[in-house]
Amino acid sequence: MASTKSNLQIDSTRLWNAIHETAKFGATPKGGVRRLTLGAEDKQVRDWFRDACEAAGCEVSVDALGTMFAVRRGRDMSKLPIAIGSHLDTQPTGGKFDGVLGTLAALEAIRAMNDAGIETEAPICICNWTNEEGSRFAPAMMASAAYAGDYTSEDILSRKDADGVTVASALDTIGYRGAEPVGARKFSAFVELHIEQGPLLEAEEKIIGVVERGQGIIWYNGTISGFASHAGTTPMPLRRDALAAFSEVVLAVETIAKNHGPHAVGTIGEVTIDNSSRNVVAGDLKFSAEFRSPEAATMDKLHAALQAAIADIASRRKVTINLEQIWRKEPTVFDPQIVGTVEGATKQLGYAYRRITSGAGHDACNLASVMPAAMIFVPCKDGVSHNELEDATQADCTAGANVLLHTTLALAGVVSALKTNS
Amino acid sequence: MASTKSNLQIDSTRLWNAIHETAKFGATPKGGVRRLTLGAEDKQVRDWFRDACEAAGCEVSVDALGTMFAVRRGRDMSKLPIAIGSHLDTQPTGGKFDGVLGTLAALEAIRAMNDAGIETEAPICICNWTNEEGSRFAPAMMASAAYAGDYTSEDILSRKDADGVTVASALDTIGYRGAEPVGARKFSAFVELHIEQGPLLEAEEKIIGVVERGQGIIWYNGTISGFASHAGTTPMPLRRDALAAFSEVVLAVETIAKNHGPHAVGTIGEVTIDNSSRNVVAGDLKFSAEFRSPEAATMDKLHAALQAAIADIASRRKVTINLEQIWRKEPTVFDPQIVGTVEGATKQLGYAYRRITSGAGHDACNLASVMPAAMIFVPCKDGVSHNELEDATQADCTAGANVLLHTTLALAGVVSALKTNS
Numbered sequence: 001m002a003s004t005k006s007n008l009q010i011d012s013t014r015l016w017n018a019i020h021e022t023a024k025f026g027a028t029p030k031g032g033v034r035r036l037t038l039g040a041e042d043k044q045v046r047d048w049f050r051d052a053c054e055a056a057g058c059e060v061s062v063d064a065l066g067t068m069f070a071v072r073r074g075r076d077m078s079k080l081p082i083a084i085g086s087h088l089d090t091q092p093t094g095g096k097f098d099g100v101l102g103t104l105a106a107l108e109a110i111r112a113m114n115d116a117g118i119e120t121e122a123p124i125c126i127c128n129w130t131n132e133e134g135s136r137f138a139p140a141m142m143a144s145a146a147y148a149g150d151y152t153s154e155d156i157l158s159r160k161d162a163d164g165v166t167v168a169s170a171l172d173t174i175g176y177r178g179a180e181p182v183g184a185r186k187f188s189a190f191v192e193l194h195i196e197q198g199p200l201l202e203a204e205e206k207i208i209g210v211v212e213r214g215q216g217i218i219w220y221n222g223t224i225s226g227f228a229s230h231a232g233t234t235p236m237p238l239r240r241d242a243l244a245a246f247s248e249v250v251l252a253v254e255t256i257a258k259n260h261g262p263h264a265v266g267t268i269g270e271v272t273i274d275n276s277s278r279n280v281v282a283g284d285l286k287f288s289a290e291f292r293s294p295e296a297a298t299m300d301k302l303h304a305a306l307q308a309a310i311a312d313i314a315s316r317r318k319v320t321i322n323l324e325q326i327w328r329k330e331p332t333v334f335d336p337q338i339v340g341t342v343e344g345a346t347k348q349l350g351y352a353y354r355r356i357t358s359g360a361g362h363d364a365c366n367l368a369s370v371m372p373a374a375m376i377f378v379p380c381k382d383g384v385s386h387n388e389l390e391d392a393t394q395a396d397c398t399a400g401a402n403v404l405l406h407t408t409l410a411l412a413g414v415v416s417a418l419k420t421n422s
Numbered sequence: 423m424a425s426t427k428s429n430l431q432i433d434s435t436r437l438w439n440a441i442h443e444t445a446k447f448g449a450t451p452k453g454g455v456r457r458l459t460l461g462a463e464d465k466q467v468r469d470w471f472r473d474a475c476e477a478a479g480c481e482v483s484v485d486a487l488g489t490m491f492a493v494r495r496g497r498d499m500s501k502l503p504i505a506i507g508s509h510l511d512t513q514p515t516g517g518k519f520d521g522v523l524g525t526l527a528a529l530e531a532i533r534a535m536n537d538a539g540i541e542t543e544a545p546i547c548i549c550n551w552t553n554e555e556g557s558r559f560a561p562a563m564m565a566s567a568a569y570a571g572d573y574t575s576e577d578i579l580s581r582k583d584a585d586g587v588t589v590a591s592a593l594d595t596i597g598y599r600g601a602e603p604v605g606a607r608k609f610s611a612f613v614e615l616h617i618e619q620g621p622l623l624e625a626e627e628k629i630i631g632v633v634e635r636g637q638g639i640i641w642y643n644g645t646i647s648g649f650a651s652h653a654g655t656t657p658m659p660l661r662r663d664a665l666a667a668f669s670e671v672v673l674a675v676e677t678i679a680k681n682h683g684p685h686a687v688g689t690i691g692e693v694t695i696d697n698s699s700r701n702v703v704a705g706d707l708k709f710s711a712e713f714r715s716p717e718a719a720t721m722d723k724l725h726a727a728l729q730a731a732i733a734d735i736a737s738r739r740k741v742t743i744n745l746e747q748i749w750r751k752e753p754t755v756f757d758p759q760i761v762g763t764v765e766g767a768t769k770q771l772g773y774a775y776r777r778i779t780s781g782a783g784h785d786a787c788n789l790a791s792v793m794p795a796a797m798i799f800v801p802c803k804d805g806v807s808h809n810e811l812e813d814a815t816q817a818d819c820t821a822g823a824n825v826l827l828h829t830t831l832a833l834a835g836v837v838s839a840l841k842t843n844s
Binding site: 200234262273384 | 618619620621622625637639641651652653654655656657658659660663665666668669670672673676679680683684686687688689690691692693695698699700701702703704710711712714780781782783805806807808
């Protein structure tokens with residue numbers, strides 16, 4: 001097996017052009033992308049992607065949920081392919097990089113291998129997972145969850161969007177309902193390049209995040225019942241103010257998360273006061289809350305600390321606080337060997353990096369439960385994502401694609417290379 | 423001038439029956455009343471009230487905003503009348519006592535004088551002020567504010583309800599648009615009996631509240647701008663969480679009010695997060711806030727303390743907090759002499775009482791700026807008002823009506839009494 005030169009690079013201009021070429025499909029006036037899964041623009045980008053993969057010598061097939069697989073042959077086709085890629089759908093007012101970078105960097109890695117005349121031992125498969133965003137059909141990361149066995153295809157095919165259109169019907173409409181059973185195609189590993197969607201790499205001036213974990217998540221729905229009373233006539237000591245109690249809960253969630261730092265986060269993002277009025281002490285309200293941590297044991301501690309805080313607040317303020325845990329997703333631990341391969345490729349290429357935990361969910365987090373998986377992060381401007389302002393530099397995208405290329409080559413094994421581009 | 427016996431009492435059963443008879447006009451299934459100002463049910467109760475006043479020997483007239491005046495003659499008709507009463511409109515899901523008690527107790531006081539053959543020196547006038555509640559037309563306490571010169575009649579007549587119906591049109595529809603110019607009729611004093619709409623009298627087992635002040639009010643509209651970011655990927659130290667900042671503002675308002683106790687109150691009753699989502703750190707939100715105090719100097723301190731707290735919170739949390747004062751109403755100081763008369767009548771009747779500040783606004787608060795005025799409070803169950811559950815005991819309502827009767831007699835002067843009912 002030949003060793004690959006560390007100075008082998010992807011074609012930065014070609015990657016950048018591909019990102020901007022596909023950004024036309026669903027382009028928004030503010031420079032973002034609106035490409036809802038399985039819609040007309042998604043068909044456009046899928047057709048573009050299929051043509052590009054076929055032009056790069058890959059064989060493209062589609063599974064029953066529309067996930068696209070583009071296989072570049074290896075020397076030993078009895079070996080399971082190395083899967084790389086991400087998703088091409090976007091948020092309703094999304095950016096040009098979320099998902100797109102990982103999918104087109106995978107294409108670019110294949111193109112770069114072609115240019116360098118590289119044959120790999122194992123085949124390589126570029127994946128475009130259907131409906132990662134979840135903004136048209138629930139749940140998010142739909143196809144990778146079904147691939148991992150969390151849902152049946154029948155269940156997912158019957159899910160409806162806000163207009164009552166099913167996934168099955170949407171797939172048929174754009175011609176992307178394949179025959180291949182979901183989960184039938186096996187891989188030896190999955191590696192996903194993605195923008196960080198957070199501020200850490202930028203803040204620490206790192207180019208690459210070697211993702212070793214995905215946060216576990218607990219979601220809660222809560223209610224607080226105090227007593228609605230006249231804001232003018234109810235003395236402060238006699239109040240049972242649901243909003244004041246809620247304010248303590250918000251600050252408790254924040255404090256508890258900070259006390260379990262630096263990786264834990266806790267957020268209350270929603271609150272609705274029933275029949276709210278400026279001159280009525282809030283009687284009843286609803287809220288949501290969440291904690292995330294890369295450690296299951298920490299998740300337990302966050303949960304217990306919140307229960308204790310809430311019991312104290314409810315008792316002191318004579319209000320009733322109900323907190324229902326509606327979802328718990330255990331932390332993702334990416335495969336140490338694949339993570340090590342990513343880290344090795346990053347070091348070999350000389351990029352400043354840090355190990356990092358993914359705060360957001362990704363297809364790789366679902367797939368990690370059924371195969372060795374890992375992720376590569378690159379910085380995005382101000383940590384902003386799910387927003388038309390989402391931005392990343394060409395240099396950072398190129399670096400991420402180079403790490404993906406070298407990780408893939410290391411995992412697939414290089415049989416022969418005609419040339420390197422130095 | 424003859425002195426009135428302290429054992430002269432109103433007819434408790436007749437008062438109680440009147441309250442329950444009028445509660446039929448707009449009765450709700452849960453035992454409350456829905457009698458929006460100038461609607462069909464308001465016409466029904468107005469017609470009932472006019473007939474009852476005329477049957478009691480009063481001459482009824484109506485001003486240009488529909489306020490009803492029922493005059494019982496005094497010996498000296500050159501003297502200005504003593505005005506007593508309240509309002510007969512209710513909240514959309516209101517109770518049987520708010521406003522009604524004060525109006526019908528005034529009627530009962532006249533009836534009791536008639537029974538006792540009492541002639542007073544000055545005339546007495548029962549008032550039914552139009553649109554105290556403000557739930558159909560803004561502002562609340564509309565007619566008394568216009569009487570006090572805060573608004574012109576033309577302005578008020580053009581105000582529209584949610585269906586676009588003007589006050590003028592609504593008055594015409596029910597036939598209660600009188601010819602008398604608003605504010606033309608002068609009184610020597612105004613005394614209003616009302617349920618407390620707060621919990622103090624009940625908590626302290628007092629039967630009568632001798633109201634000496636009405637709270638001043640400051641209303642604010644506020645916004646907080648932080649930065650909306652991903653709840654999973656944004657580390658706690660890098661957040662600019664508008665909801666966490668807001669929670670500190672809520673608790674600051676509460677603490678500031680408590681620090682200026684026992685009379686000051688502070689309330690935040692409304693908050694709306696822009697584009698809220700359970701997994702997004704709140705970026706922007708709107709809220710309202712208010713302070714009330716019976717002392718103008720305290721209002722200034724509350725305002726200054728909130729400004730300081732907000733500056734501190736905004737600085738520490740790197741958010742922008744805008745707080746706009748949209749209304750300031752100075753405290754009402756009821757006329758010491760009239761308040762003394764109420765207190766004297768209460769003592770004479772032997773009722774447990776306390777001096778009290780009105781936390782709610784009342785027609786008497788508006789009228790206090792143009793004539794000597796005072797109020798009498800009686801307890802209501804659990805302090806609940808503006809609610810179908812609003813309740814008060816027959817004994818307390820009777821006590822309040824007796825204080826109103828004796829206050830009125832003391833102010834009007836008793837010329838002769840044929841009998842007393844003991």
